[in-house]
Amino acid sequence: xxxxxxxxxxxxxxxQYSIFASYLLGxxxxxxxxxxxxxxxxxxxxFAALRTIGAEAIAPVSKTLSDIGGATGNAEGEISAYxxxxxxxxxxxxxxxxNRMEILEARALKQENERLKRxxxxxxxxxxxxAMARLISSTASSSRRIAxxxxxxxxxxxxxxxxxxxxxxxxxxxETGPTTARVLLVSDGKNVTPVQRASDSLPAFATGRGxxxxxxxxxxxxxxxxxxxxxxxTSGSGGLYSPGIPVAVVIRKTETGAIGRVLANPxxxxxxxxxxxxxxxxxxxxxxxxSADVEEEAGE
Amino acid sequence: xPPSRHSNIGRQPSQLRIKLVPPITVVLGSMVTALPIxxxxxxxxxxxxxxxxxxxxxxxxxWTVWAGFPLGLIDDIFSGQPFGSAAFLWxxxxxxxxxxxxxxxxxxxxxxxxIASIATVFVLLGGMLIVDLQSHMxxxxxxxxxxxxxxxxxxxxxxxxxxxxxxxVAS
Numbered sequence: 001x002x003x004x005x006x007x008x009x010x011x012x013x014x015x016q017y018s019i020f021a022s023y024l025l026g027x028x029x030x031x032x033x034x035x036x037x038x039x040x041x042x043x044x045x046x047f048a049a050l051r052t053i054g055a056e057a058i059a060p061v062s063k064t065l066s067d068i069g070g071a072t073g074n075a076e077g078e079i080s081a082y083x084x085x086x087x088x089x090x091x092x093x094x095x096x097x098x099n100r101m102e103i104l105e106a107r108a109l110k111q112e113n114e115r116l117k118r119x120x121x122x123x124x125x126x127x128x129x130x131a132m133a134r135l136i137s138s139t140a141s142s143s144r145r146i147a148x149x150x151x152x153x154x155x156x157x158x159x160x161x162x163x164x165x166x167x168x169x170x171x172x173x174x175e176t177g178p179t180t181a182r183v184l185l186v187s188d189g190k191n192v193t194p195v196q197r198a199s200d201s202l203p204a205f206a207t208g209r210g211x212x213x214x215x216x217x218x219x220x221x222x223x224x225x226x227x228x229x230x231x232x233x234t235s236g237s238g239g240l241y242s243p244g245i246p247v248a249v250v251i252r253k254t255e256t257g258a259i260g261r262v263l264a265n266p267x268x269x270x271x272x273x274x275x276x277x278x279x280x281x282x283x284x285x286x287x288x289x290x291s292a293d294v295e296e297e298a299g300e
Numbered sequence: 301x302p303p304s305r306h307s308n309i310g311r312q313p314s315q316l317r318i319k320l321v322p323p324i325t326v327v328l329g330s331m332v333t334a335l336p337i338x339x340x341x342x343x344x345x346x347x348x349x350x351x352x353x354x355x356x357x358x359x360x361x362x363w364t365v366w367a368g369f370p371l372g373l374i375d376d377i378f379s380g381q382p383f384g385s386a387a388f389l390w391x392x393x394x395x396x397x398x399x400x401x402x403x404x405x406x407x408x409x410x411x412x413x414x415i416a417s418i419a420t421v422f423v424l425l426g427g428m429l430i431v432d433l434q435s436h437m438x439x440x441x442x443x444x445x446x447x448x449x450x451x452x453x454x455x456x457x458x459x460x461x462x463x464x465x466x467x468x469v470a471s
Contacts, residue, residue: 036384
């Protein structure tokens with residue numbers, strides 16, 4: 001396509017000025033953009049209202065489409081599944097054996113757990129869910145990992161509430177609109193989850209890496225006790241997530257920690273459950289029992 | 301008279317259509333994130349940007365230099381990037397494209413594709429850098445599939461925009 005015939009100003013002063021002015025406006029736009037960026041760095045939720053309006057506006061489309069298809073983008077997984085079916089089969093068989101043993105161990109642990117809880121007279125106050133909904137869309141083109149949930153403030157959602165699925169922790173509520181909420185996924189680079197190793201409650205932090213994996217750093221720097229296959233669950237410290245929600249499985253060690261794969265793959269999560277903030281739960285227990293000891297136990 | 305009413309000769313397309321169709325398609329492109337595509341890593345090409353680049357390269361005369369700013373702002377609402385990120389990056393792209401337009405005499409299709417590819421890579425890398433200014437975990441390898449997909453998608457978008465453009469100016 002040839003450019004328009006006369007884009008050059010020639011000697012006309014007026015044409016030259018108008019070109020200069022248009023450049024000036026363009027540069028002004030870039031500078032304004034930079035300023036807005038600066039503002040959103042200083043106050044990340046400053047433009048939440050605008051984003052909420054956007055999410056609310058397109059929510060009907062997202063909701064309808066996700067109801068029809070449920071076709072969340074997992075084509076990549078399905079294609080590659082054909083290629084390494086055989087090796088996967090063998091790996092899965094090994095995994096199955098291992099799981100069988102772990103289930104037996106878990107059963108024993110569960111029994112012991114119940115017995116200990118009875119001893120402590122700690123009634124199991126499992127945080128019930130506030131709402132259950134579909135993840136209707138996500139920031140699939142940005143390097144931020146934020147998904148949109150199909151329920152919002154009208155259903156009692158508040159920023160900070162943990163979102164989980166049966167597989168594990170999905171993330172936490174970042175911003176709420178009337179009928180939509182934005183969920184900061186576990187794998188987002190700005191999401192730090194306090195976790196512990198399920199086997200020996202070794203405390204660590206899981207930071208998102210933006211690609212469905214998390215970077216796990218033990219709190220005791222210097223030692224690197226992780227090995228492949230370690231299960232990490234939320235520790236409950238920080239008061240946001242209730243303890244015991246599975247978060248990730250270690251896939252490989254690094255120099256200072258480990259890389260883990262997030263268990264709740266948001267692409268495959270059909271329904272997400274929003275839970276109350278764990279700290280609120282603790283607070284209620286304090287007022288119920290008015291005993292510091294019990295509160296300590298509940299926080300574990 | 302029915303025949304003359306249906307005759308196309310001498311009819312002007314509505315000014316509204318000529319003026320509004322390009323920005324509307326760009327905004328629709330930005331809204332593609334509304335589709336229930338939920339991924340673990342960035343893979344969806346930046347459709348708003350690709351549509352805008354296609355329009356900008358097909359119809360250089362239509363766009364003012366500052367058009368990247370408002371359209372980028374709208375894209376920021378839907379993309380999940382920090383607010384102002386696309387407004388800044390798209391403005392820079394528009395200034396550079398304007399400079400290129402004034403320097404070069406003519407462009408062919410392949411050069412358009414190259415320019416669009418470079419602009420897309422610039423915006424995607426810039427977007428990631430802006431996000432990572434805060435979290436300090438730069439992972440450029442994550443962008444490779446998205447960049448490749450965007451570059452391969454551009455010719456199709458350009459075709460589509462070309463068709464829409466024909467309809468836009470047709471009477």
